[in-house]
Amino acid sequence: MSSLHNSSTVGSALVKRGLADMLRGGVIMDVVNPEQAKIAEDSGAVAVMALERVPSDIRRDGGVARMSDPQMIKEIQATVTIPVMAKARIGHFAEAQILQALDVDYIDESEVLTPADEENHIDKWDFTVPFVCGATNLGEALRRIGEGACLIRSKGEAGTGNVVEAVRHLRTINAQMRRLQSADASELFALAKDLGAPLLLVQEVAATGKLPVPLFCAGGISTPADASLVLQLGAEAVFVGSGIFKSEDPIRMAKAIVEATTHFRDASVVARVSTGLGAAMRGAETASLEMRLAERGW
Amino acid sequence: MPRVGVLALQGDVREHVAMLVNIGAEVVTVRQAEQLDDLDGLILPGGESTSIAYLLTTSGIRPVLEKKLADGLSVFGTCAGLILLSREILDGRADQWSFASLDVSVRRNGYGRQIASFEQPVDVVGVGEVPGVFIRAPRIETWGSELEVLATLDHGDGGHPVLVRQGNVWGCSFHPELTTDSRVHQLFTDSL
Numbered sequence: 001m002s003s004l005h006n007s008s009t010v011g012s013a014l015v016k017r018g019l020a021d022m023l024r025g026g027v028i029m030d031v032v033n034p035e036q037a038k039i040a041e042d043s044g045a046v047a048v049m050a051l052e053r054v055p056s057d058i059r060r061d062g063g064v065a066r067m068s069d070p071q072m073i074k075e076i077q078a079t080v081t082i083p084v085m086a087k088a089r090i091g092h093f094a095e096a097q098i099l100q101a102l103d104v105d106y107i108d109e110s111e112v113l114t115p116a117d118e119e120n121h122i123d124k125w126d127f128t129v130p131f132v133c134g135a136t137n138l139g140e141a142l143r144r145i146g147e148g149a150c151l152i153r154s155k156g157e158a159g160t161g162n163v164v165e166a167v168r169h170l171r172t173i174n175a176q177m178r179r180l181q182s183a184d185a186s187e188l189f190a191l192a193k194d195l196g197a198p199l200l201l202v203q204e205v206a207a208t209g210k211l212p213v214p215l216f217c218a219g220g221i222s223t224p225a226d227a228s229l230v231l232q233l234g235a236e237a238v239f240v241g242s243g244i245f246k247s248e249d250p251i252r253m254a255k256a257i258v259e260a261t262t263h264f265r266d267a268s269v270v271a272r273v274s275t276g277l278g279a280a281m282r283g284a285e286t287a288s289l290e291m292r293l294a295e296r297g298w
Numbered sequence: 299m300p301r302v303g304v305l306a307l308q309g310d311v312r313e314h315v316a317m318l319v320n321i322g323a324e325v326v327t328v329r330q331a332e333q334l335d336d337l338d339g340l341i342l343p344g345g346e347s348t349s350i351a352y353l354l355t356t357s358g359i360r361p362v363l364e365k366k367l368a369d370g371l372s373v374f375g376t377c378a379g380l381i382l383l384s385r386e387i388l389d390g391r392a393d394q395w396s397f398a399s400l401d402v403s404v405r406r407n408g409y410g411r412q413i414a415s416f417e418q419p420v421d422v423v424g425v426g427e428v429p430g431v432f433i434r435a436p437r438i439e440t441w442g443s444e445l446e447v448l449a450t451l452d453h454g455d456g457g458h459p460v461l462v463r464q465g466n467v468w469g470c471s472f473h474p475e476l477t478t479d480s481r482v483h484q485l486f487t488d489s490l
Contacts, residue, residue, distance in 0.1 A: 008418040008453060015415040018310075018433045018476050022344050022378070025308040041391065044352035046308060046345070081391055081406055082346050083434065105412035105434070128413050255356075262307050262353050263329060 013150065016130035019083065019105065020151035020214040023047055023237050027227070027258050028216070030054050030241040033072070034079040040244075043254035047083040047105070049239065050076045055112050055159025056242035056281065059291060065113040067095040070102055077103070085132070090297050091117025093126070100129045106151070108132045109144075111296035112158045112241075121297070124148030134218065136169045136294050138176035139195035142205070143298075145213055146198040152211055154235065155294040156219020159242050161283030163220045163229065165294060170217055170233045180206040219294070222247070222280045224260030224273050231264035248278030300338040300490040303328040307353035309345020309378060313475035317483045331362040338490040339372040342379025344433070344473050347406070348391055350378055367399050372466040374486045380404060380469035381436050388439060399467040401442030402459075408437025408471075409453060420460055420472060422449045425481050430460065431473040438462065438471060448485075 026046025031037040037048045052068045053061065067088055077084050083105035088095035090109055095116075099107050109122050111134050124131040125148035134155035135141035141152045154173060156166030176195070183191055183206060192202040204212055217235035221227055222243030230238060238261055240254075247253040256273035263269035286292075299322060304314045306327035318325045318341075326333055328340065340363075342350070354360040367373060375383040386403040387394050409416070412434055420430035430451065438459045441447070449461035449470075461470040461482065466489075474482035 008416050010414060010416045012417050014431055014476060015412075015417060015433050018431055018473060019412055019415065021310040021313065021476065022346065022433060024310060024312075024345075025306075026346060026349055041348055044349045044356075046349045081389065081394075082348055083412065100413065103411050103413055130412065258349070258352070259356055262357075266329075 011128035016150040017213050019130060020132070020216075023083070023216075024214060025262060026237050027254075027261050028085065028237065028239045029244055029254060030239070031076065031245070034075045036245055036250075037076045037080045039251055040254060041080045041082050043251060044258035045082060045254065046237070047085055048076060048080060049085045049087065049108060049241075050104075051087055054242040054245060055293070056161070056246055057159075058112060059159045067092070067098065067113070070098065073099075073102055073104065087113055088122070089113040090115040091120050091122060093122045096122050096127060096131075100127055104129060106130055106132055109149075110134065111155060111293045115296050121147050132216070134294070134297060135173065137172045138180075138205070139197045140298065141173060141211060141215075142195065142197035142201040145201055145211070150213050151216060152213055153216040153218040153239055156217065156221070157286055157289070158219045158293050160220050160286065160289065161222040161243060161246070161281040162286055163222070163226045164286060166217050166220045166230055167233065169219075169294070170230060170235060173215065174234050177205055177209060177211070181209050221257070222283065224256045224270050224277075227257050227260045228264040228267075228270045231261060237261070242281055246281035252277055253280070299324050300487050301326065301336060302487060302490070303334065303337045303340040305340065305342050305350070305359075305379075307357065307359075308349050309343040310473070310475060311343050314341050314343050314376075317475050317480050318487070321480050321484050321487060323487050328359070330357065331359045334359070334362055334366055337371065339374065339486065340366075342373065342375035342382055343475070344377035344379065347378040347381040348394065351382060351395060354382075364397060367397055367467070370466055372468075372486070372490055373399070374468040376470050376473055376475060377433065377435060380471055381406060383467055383469050384436075400462065400464050400469050401445055402438045402462060402469070403440040404436040404471075405439050406436055407434050408439065409435045416453070418451060418453060420449045420451055422461055422482065422485070425485060428474060428479050428481055429477045431476045432471065433473060435471045
């Protein structure tokens, strides 16, 4: 947090978390070029995630996945008016510094890229730009928040088109939060130890019943019904990666997922937008995967 | 007790609802055009204006709300909501439409992208100083003579209106709903 002039401050927790609040009820779409970014904005996306390869291609191609070329990020920023996010490797604070210098609106310290540090995540308090991080359980979510993340997304299993891991992670986070709420004050110390999470954050969740930052869902969402499912399970917005531009009709799929996210409790709307959509991305069974991205980060 | 709707297509709906409940309003979350009936006022929340505009069209709310605005419904837009109410949008999408109920020209992200988002107190006429939270905020660049300026903020840019009113239509470029200070919401509901 720094002073701009007079009594003005930038980079406060409130303005960082506040942007995540503004994205609630929306869809954040992975895009690999300005054309896709335009389609995303036209279809009602609240933000785009600029990256060189969507997760399903990263899976297929293998190799080291890194931060995107700044040129591509700049072109996308010039194309759309909505926030532009970009991914840095876990622990790669130099990539994050570059993304901040590029004026991206959110940095995703992401397991979809190849981790750069197997011990430490980025010290996110050090940055003015806010960070989103993935989590598979409550302890992981609170560790990331302790490091300064302003938005948590359940990880799911990116690039699979299979929602099963997203559901597992959301349900785990929610169940663990309920457990904290039912604990008495003296139990919270041991629970914090078991979760491997900062005590103050554990106490806060026990008191409020929710994370101190918004909780979105990522990793495997590929139909309007998937979006409705995870929102009903408590996600406040969705990240859709390969699910849109690997589907048969990306424009229709994008619009359908946006409408399903807004009207997630109204099955008649979700039914209407699901009708005649064409094929969703092909997808993969989790058991058949050679590489589990959700296991990256800790 | 005024009956106030909060447009609930996308954005920080929950904070507006909580604020209104705190000051004793009856709150309706609006996702369908029929829910606009029998309201004393409506809030257009913060969020992404292009996304909310898209959903206003697909949900069929747009023409109904246009008519309600013409008939004098009181509407308060914060941030994205201000953009949706403005006569002119600068730096928006080429095809971005708005209700054009406030005679202002707003520049999207006029204060900069997220890295420039800031907190700065705002002095509101008749209320005093309230916390101002500006997130990728629109900046009011020009405004008509019929506009009542309720707060002006100098963010090192010579000063621009940040809370305005034109008859029943209100707009602000910041987010009073993200704070614990309900006086701006109270100002709106007192007018209903």
